[in-house]
Amino acid sequence: MITVVILGSGNVATHLFKALLASKKATVIQWFSRNTAVLNEFKEIVEVTNDLNKLKNAHVYLIAISDDAIEGFSESLPLKNSLVVHTSGSVPMAALSNKNRAGVFYPLQTFSKEREVDFKEVPLCLEAEYTEDLKLLKVIAESISSKVYDINSEQRKSLHLAAVFVNNFVNHLYHVGNDICNENEVPFSILKPLIEETTKKIVSLDPLQAQTGPAKRNDQKTIENHITDLEKSLPQYKELYKIITASISKTYGREKL
Amino acid sequence: MITVVILGSGNVATHLFKALLASKKATVIQWFSRNTAVLNEFKEIVEVTNDLNKLKNAHVYLIAISDDAIEGFSESLPLKNSLVVHTSGSVPMAALSNKNRAGVFYPLQTFSKEREVDFKEVPLCLEAEYTEDLKLLKVIAESISSKVYDINSEQRKSLHLAAVFVNNFVNHLYHVGNDICNENEVPFSILKPLIEETTKKIVSLDPLQAQTGPAKRNDQKTIENHITDLEKSLPQYKELYKIITASISKTYGREKL
Numbered sequence: 019m020i021t022v023v024i025l026g027s028g029n030v031a032t033h034l035f036k037a038l039l040a041s042k043k044a045t046v047i048q049w050f051s052r053n054t055a056v057l058n059e060f061k062e063i064v065e066v067t068n069d070l071n072k073l074k075n076a077h078v079y080l081i082a083i084s085d086d087a088i089e090g091f092s093e094s095l096p097l098k099n100s101l102v103v104h105t106s107g108s109v110p111m112a113a114l115s116n117k118n119r120a121g122v123f124y125p126l127q128t129f130s131k132e133r134e135v136d137f138k139e140v141p142l143c144l145e146a147e148y149t150e151d152l153k154l155l156k157v158i159a160e161s162i163s164s165k166v167y168d169i170n171s172e173q174r175k176s177l178h179l180a181a182v183f184v185n186n187f188v189n190h191l192y193h194v195g196n197d198i199c200n201e202n203e204v205p206f207s208i209l210k211p212l213i214e215e216t217t218k219k220i221v222s223l224d225p226l227q228a229q230t231g232p233a234k235r236n237d238q239k240t241i242e243n244h245i246t247d248l249e250k251s252l253p254q255y256k257e258l259y260k261i262i263t264a265s266i267s268k269t270y271g272r273e274k275l
Numbered sequence: 276m277i278t279v280v281i282l283g284s285g286n287v288a289t290h291l292f293k294a295l296l297a298s299k300k301a302t303v304i305q306w307f308s309r310n311t312a313v314l315n316e317f318k319e320i321v322e323v324t325n326d327l328n329k330l331k332n333a334h335v336y337l338i339a340i341s342d343d344a345i346e347g348f349s350e351s352l353p354l355k356n357s358l359v360v361h362t363s364g365s366v367p368m369a370a371l372s373n374k375n376r377a378g379v380f381y382p383l384q385t386f387s388k389e390r391e392v393d394f395k396e397v398p399l400c401l402e403a404e405y406t407e408d409l410k411l412l413k414v415i416a417e418s419i420s421s422k423v424y425d426i427n428s429e430q431r432k433s434l435h436l437a438a439v440f441v442n443n444f445v446n447h448l449y450h451v452g453n454d455i456c457n458e459n460e461v462p463f464s465i466l467k468p469l470i471e472e473t474t475k476k477i478v479s480l481d482p483l484q485a486q487t488g489p490a491k492r493n494d495q496k497t498i499e500n501h502i503t504d505l506e507k508s509l510p511q512y513k514e515l516y517k518i519i520t521a522s523i524s525k526t527y528g529r530e531k532l
Contacts, residue, residue: 108497126465128472128487141465176459179501180452184466185473186488187519188445193482195437202433208383208398209441215385216442217474225450230385231443240365244436261518262444
């Protein structure tokens, strides 16, 4: 059994812990958090500590803390020549202290407290300084997910940027849609089948082919009506509308809004 | 049986025709298109014509043509006091010629040739000049969909605008994500579970609550890194990144990018 210590107690740490509970290849032998109170509900099933000096020996130390804190935290670990991996999309592997063997175990998914995630479907992006360590990470990863990828730091950085567009930014557009509905007293739920179909479409179609709408058709009349309507009711979204419309026009070879 | 004549031969017309084939309350007795060749595959199961003077008597005439053409086309129909409805999200009911009784039968979904759509899940937004006509449209609508709504022209206009954000604009962000992946030689498919989860989240969570990412956290370091990376590889998306990030910051009470 591969032994794992988790360091951190946020959403990623918690979802990883739950996924590893079901693994037949790896087991979490200890969970570190500065504030162990947040781990109360897990105390019966795993050893919990808030003292870095009491860390157990393990094959892998999984750091799941905020991006900014990874570098300093990895330096502060009282470990030597151990396999220490972080779980961040945007932090390069080289940010980890060279006292230990570095690696990355990045689950490319959005995690929230409110929702359970089927970990089998979560892409895991792996990287390691040493081939043997990469093999070990792969054994763990394949025991909890069916989507495991070798991804270097440059590629991971670009994936993280792409994820900001398709996840964070998309969610913001849902919020704008919601605002427009509220403003006009129509239920946002009318839009949900459309939202689902938009996503399903790109499973079979390239997004470039799937594009529809006034910006793609260069339907200036509708575009101007939309801008006028936003101006009147929700002016804070006018620039957003213009910039995205211009970007679509540019993509399809029409430069001018 | 309620008799229907469809006018137009695009995606909406075709998907409506197929949905009505399965209806137990309504039947399409004729299909008009200027170019009947495009309707070849349906000639065995429905009468097809390209001559407006040969239109049959029917309870409802469904216009499914491009938005710009609706007004003029409805004026050109050799009909009087018939129920003539259009299927557009952005055109007001009043655009229809007053020679006939006006109505709207707007399916709020994205239709493409390549994909079959489960019409039961397509929201149908109805409007009619006369109460009796609205009742008739409702009977037809409820025979093909489980999601039928009374929506006036103002509300429909706002729904159409919201749909542009959650469908057309979202799809463009998928395209940007795809471009970033291609640029860095990682498969876009790695992002698909994230894309699906982003959509599923808002079924149970308000998009305002579901928001995550550097813009929401005000993580300036990551934001600046992303802008620098776009500058180098895909500068055409830099403004898009900045504007959406600023809009998220504003939503969560941080004015400055």
